[in-house]
């Protein structure tokens with residue numbers, strides 16, 4: 001007897017991230033290899049023809065777990081009774097644009113979609129915001145969806161986490177799976193803080209294994225921080241496959257658990273680590289039983305404090321910049 005299908009909304013369905021994301025959801029990479037899904041796809045009216053093309057391709061994959069597809073330009077229809085949502089749809093950054101340029105372009109979208117989630121989604125729906133500026137878009141959605149549990153609206157810093165993991169693993173000469181306890185704090189932006197102070201590799205302390213604090217501070221942190229820009233410069237458009245992969249990692253761990261390992265999720269702050277309550281900020285969490293809990297009590301030394309303060313200041317500025325929209 002097959003399980004009842006989960007209903008999963010995905011916005012920006014005609015876009016490049018979704019072109020990588022949708023087939024992986026449909027083949028069970030997020031919700032499980034025995035879990036049917038109905039995809040509820042949202043995009044703008046002018047993009048619906050392209051979405052139909054994506055739908056034809058999904059049909060042609062004959063995925064056994066794909067139990068149905070809804071295509072719409074109406075957020076409430078897309079979010080009706082959903083169990084999970086990937087909010088990808090928004091304008092991406094092009095060459096020469098900084099993330100802050102996206103704030104005004106995309107803030108309104110997340111107000112409208114937050115309200116629609118509030119009205120139509122299941123009360124325990126898990127929401128992941130990918131569209132940039134992801135943290136502040138998620139903050140807007142939390143403020144616009146007061147009837148959903150605050151902690152169920154999250155944003156993606158998993159791409160930064162995976163980028164740091166890959167660079168650190170290469171430097172330490174270990175596989176990425178060997179590394180645990182890496183943290184991405186703050187905003188998904190060049191101010192994010194990739195913190196390897198607690199990280200281990202095969203049980204050894206990673207900073208000791210690498211033994212090069214200068215490389216960590218002057219190469220690793222800026223490389224991860226500027227990776228999105230480097231990809232835009234090289235590809236001519238922003239990261240897509242790696243962004244979709246990170247979205248899958250984020251939601252899969254949230255749903256199925258992280259086996260005691262630390263993962264980085266941007267979640268509404270509870271005020272800990274000096275991050276003002278409510279800001280959606282990257283933090284270390286452990287996922288289990290369909291929810292996540294923050295890793296608490298970590299020491300924040302002088303360097304970490306200065307890095308955290310910088311990224312939190314940016315999040316605070318972004319929050320203040322959208323205050324009028326939410327009034």
Ligand SMILES: NC(=O)c1ccc[n+]([C@@H]2O[C@H](COP(=O)([O-])OP(=O)(O)OC[C@H]3O[C@@H](n4cnc5c(N)ncnc54)[C@H](O)[C@@H]3O)[C@@H](O)[C@H]2O)c1
Pocket residue numbers: 011012013014015016017018042043044047088089090091092093109129130131132133134156157159160188238239240243
């Ligand atoms: N958080 C991250 O780590 C991360 C990584 C990569 C990209 N991104 C962001 O993800 C977003 C999508 O990137 P992409 O490369 O897929 O862009 P894209 O331009 O290829 O696709 C965006 C899609 O969103 C649709 N869209 C726009 N406004 C919409 C709305 N109001 N409702 C529904 N759909 C809407 C567009 O029509 C388009 O189909 C961008 O904001 C990008 O910056 C985030």
Ligand SMILES: O=C(O)C[C@H](O)C(=O)O
Pocket residue numbers: 092093099132159227228229231238239
């Ligand atoms: O940097 C961008 O604008 C795209 C994305 O957020 C990324 O990190 O690749």
